[in-house]
Amino acid sequence: MEYEINDNRSRLEARLNDFISASEKGEIAISNFLTPAEQYFAGELLLYRGIDNRSLFWGGYDEAERKRLVLLPSYVSDYGMPATEIFKTVFAEEYENCVISLRINGSGFRELTHRDYLGSLLSLGIERDSVGDIAVQNRFSAVVFCTVYVGRLIMESLEKIGADKVEAERYALDGNFDCGKRFQKVSGTVASLRLDCIVAELCGLSREKAQDAVKKGLCELNYVTENKCGREIEAPCVVSVRGFGKYAVRETGNETRRGRIRIYADKYI
Secondary structure, three states: OEEOOOOOHHHHHHHHHHHHHHHHOOOOEEEEEEOHHHHHHHHHHHHHHOOHHHEEEEOOOOOOOOEEEEEOOHHHHHOOOOHHHHHHHOOHHHHHHHOEEEEEEOOOOOOOOHHHHHHHHHOOOOOHHHEEEEEEOOOOEEEEEEOHHHHHHHHHHOOEEOOEEOEEEEOOOOOOOOOOOOEEEEEEEEOOOEHHHHHHHHHOOOHHHHHHHHHOOOEEEOOEEOOOOOOEOOOOEEEEEOOOEEEEEEEEEEEOOOOOEEEEEEEEO
């Protein structure tokens, strides 16, 4: 069973309740593609309901940003296996069809951007939440993650992006797949794991300016606006600061001799 979920939280919660009801009746429920913020909200709700052990998010590859929520039937709780493993083995057909990947190749005469690909897909009447990540591979091609139905539509209908002739075909990922994301390693030390301290260190700001940014609503923690300076972060998490970028905090280390805490992060570039 598949449901439509949008970014309205009340509607998202209602749809999640539909998921839970379906799973308790022995069905597997798979959503459309969720944004990271929607995933975070859904994960918190499922954790609160105590059924996070039979749910997972899948976007076609491990580092995907936009993912579909999969809620497995209640009876799988007796299997004694991780939800991901159950999905891949017990529900192999659903797993294979959950997210497919297409490679879109341009003619080589015009550079194509993420915006070009997305705009052309939406012009076909495709809803944004029916498409996952668009991983730009080079100046002339990209890999698109989508549902089976949307994949067929793209292969049958997409002929041009702008004035450039393109072709779309099924594409099998391998271990060397490059999602196109680039990171810059960032590390440092902080007095505490308060959000204002983290923002100051990551963005090279004074404590006062970091606090000002948080209070003004310029900061997001796990894709949700956070305006409390004293909110403590817990790695792994994602911290975004408007005007300064997005950081994936991977790890917090041991204290230094001076009692400061080491942090290790990747900045999206």
